Amino acid sequence: MVTIATWNINSVRLRMPIVERFLKAEAPDVLCLQEIKCQEFQFPAKAFAKLGYKHIAVHGQKGYHGVATVSRIPLREVSRHDWQDNGEARHVGVELLGAGQGMVLENVYVPAGGDVPDRKVNAKFGQKLDFLDRMTRWAETIDRPSMIVGDFNIAPLESDVWSHKQLLKVVSHTPLEVETLNRFRDAHGWSDIGREHILAPERYFSWWSYRSKDWRVNDRGRRLDHMWASPQLAKQATRHWLLEEARDWEKPSDHIPLMTQFSL
DNA sequence: ATGGTGGGTAGCCCA
Secondary structure, eight states: OEEEEEEEOSOTTTTHHHHHHHHHHHOOSEEEEEOOOSOGGGSOHHHHHHTTOOEEEEEOOSSSOOEEEEESSOEEEEEOOOTTSSOOOOEEEEEEOSTTTTOEEEEEEOOOOOSOSOTTTOHHHHHHHHHHHHHHHHHTTOOSOEEEEEEOOOOOSGGGBSOHHHHTTSTTSOHHHHHHHHHHHHHHTOEEHHHHHSOTTSOOOOEEOTTSSOHHHHOOEEOOEEEEEOHHHHTTEEEEEEOGGGGGSSSOOSBOOEEEEEOO
């Protein structure tokens, strides 16, 4: 059994207390973090090692973005893609060397895309679409059992958002973004593990804005975080779940952790 | 239609 987790942590240094709480509660073998918001030398590697996660691949930058994969299983860093070609740290790829040997685990933080869903007036929206197009070109070349997890910043299905109608023109749920993400999915034939285990139209959210007084009452969530796998690997996923209570922990991230257990 | 909150950094950017 191998359990993989993904969590947009929104500053790993600030949130080490809840990361520790999570690792003790769920004990995943591997945790993929996004938005670590620090450089590699600032990453709290010693604290992770003390918790048993001594195998680490960090792709960080100053202040913004940044991803890290921490593991109890030996791993080897294999790639750091810059799908915007602008130096932002949004991806790290590793290969598992112990349990789950041979699996390639891609940890990605797709750009949010700004506020206006029109690349002519909002360059960030165009950059988001271009990032996904370059990921698609890359996905066409994958020839090993792989998993890609992280904050995709797109909620593709109607039941992935609190109101499909009200979010059609909101960045993260526009038809253009969903089409672009679907082309990425089809380029490799990725299986959406989350939605294979929590079937639409069942509610499935992984993010709630900080700008909501009571996130539980309004429940204006979106499924921005994903765990996708090559089809043959996805068939070995025995369990998939969320830790929604983490949204209520002290000084929470606005995202919650997602987990998938594999029988390999 | 607007502003609401949170993080990092250094006088605003990003989500």
